[in-house]
Amino acid sequence: MASAEEHLERWRAAGILEAAAVERIRAFERDASRAKEREEGGEGPGILEALIYLGIAVTAVGVIILVSTTWEDLKDWARTAVVAVPGLLALALGAGLLRLDRPGMVRGGHIAWLTGGALISGATALAADSAGWHTDDSQLATGIVATGLALALWAVSPGHPQVIGIAAGTYMLTIALGGRSDEFSFHVAGISLVLIGAAEVVATERGWLEPRLAARAAASAGVTWGAFFAGFEEGWAESLVFVAGAGVVGLSIWRGSLFYMLAGVAGVFGGLIATITRHVEDETTAATMLIVIGALLIASVVSIARFRPWDRQ
Template sequence: MTTSVDPEVHETRAPVPLSSLVEQWVAAGVISPEQARRMTSYDDVMVTLDGPPPDAHRRRPSTVAMEALGYIGGVVVLVSSILIMNLYWSDLSDGVRATVVALASAALLGAGFATSVQRGDVGVRLRSVLWLAATGAFAGFLALLTADILDLDEADAAALASAGTAAGAAALWWLHRHLPQQMATMVALMVTAGSLVNDVAPGHDSLPGLGAWTVAATWLLLGWGGLLRPRLVVLPLGAAAMVVSASMTLPTNAGFVLAIGTVAFVVALAVLQSDLLLLAVGAMGTLMVLPAAATEWFPDSDAVPFVLLAMGLLLVLAAVWTARRHRDRPREPGRDWGRLPRTTALVAAGVVLVVAVVIVAVVTAG
């Protein structure tokens, strides 16, 4: 089924899947994830976009200016607050410091609640930013509480503070289902996993990276299966988090294997999905991992630069092929790699979690 949008024909473009447009609308706050799920219940819907969008759907300059002024003002307030705190921070007790940070988090949280939220309105983005800042302040409060007031061990304090931050971020994400809150939740869970692994397996510097990688891989798989939206954003974010987490396991041999495997997986997934952003993440990961691996494993080999040159040429060819396939994809029948079956995604995520737990347990016991 093909649907035409905008009856005023100016320029006819190739049909695109409705799911791609819906994911962009969710990311922009135009519709809710539940509405998106209902709209994409039919996978065969293609939409033909005719001409430029009508003026009624364009953002007014005054709205853009108001939003920009709000963000700039918030940055100015943040910087000035930090400067003022630096003047008196050393004179404050631990309890007062924690109270100040807690009040800042509460103020940002309240400002987010007070922001009027309407679909497609600037209020959606303002609330997202305010609550993202509130999450950061809450993390600072928990760090001061666990480390300075409760005087816990460094590993225990990090684990408790990150777990509390993850819980708070998840609660805000449940209330406000938008990308900044999802990102905050993912990052907090990654830090929590790394901190917990470091707490139960001290002395193994590469294992915390494995814990963070497990969360990132799970996030990517759930996004690939459509359980986390918008998929077009969740996949690159999850892939980038996987690459960064895998690099934290270096320079162990197992860490290099994990990092190279992660980069290869991201590049392959990008090619299968014709996703240029995902391919860019894979290319950056290749630049991070391959030179380090070549230096570690073949320090005296003259063939290393030539191997790196070949890998670079392969990445260029992959980018060209992906761009051409991305352009022609709506007209090419074939298997849709854009979405993994939900059951498969859940099973794969479960396998990743179980394998990671087993690895940590074996290393700890050994």
């Protein structure tokens, strides 16, 4: 089978394409190939990348052991510093690895940034606690710092770990919002997470939030878990997880995404378990209901797949 380059040469020689058009096609294909390599990570993991991950892990364990053995003897400012300084160093390491502009080093830099963001967020919580802030205010500040830092790092260099950092930061933020009232509000926390997840879904499908793989996983998890979380309080919000799960499943069919399908099914499954066990006191009855519902679902799917009513005239 002739290659694309051979076809171009034949078409140029036959006068079908001019030389300038051939060069434009070659340039376009080179750019497309480079873009695909960047999207797929370029090259597979190598020994240098593995050593970077090992170094980060070993250093983190060393810091944890050092902090745990001296924690009680440290003053408040020292406790904050002993967490913040490694965080800043991790951010600096990530920036240095990204400058090497090699796929393995870039991935290592993203992991270093994720680690640094977690440490800086922890240092924020410690600083707020040392300053005597109320727990609700401390949680809110930590969530804002975690989300803001993850967004800033993602803006500099989008990567899977940065999307995970954004998801973790927004989750902390919604927990803080739920705790602003006298008693923790699952409604506020859960619905806030649903709204943020829905916004992430829109941003992902519009191509604004990338990489798409991690973005879809984080966004769909936010929608379904937020809806399930809101239903922890009895009432109208119990049905929210079924609406959200069905919506995410529908989105998976429309966009052809397995992550959306898994998140939607998990949400509906969790909602069924929670609803039945909450409202049916007898365990045997609850188990029987779950078996019957599961069997009916399977039978329905098999029947539809077998008879394919949409093929009938």
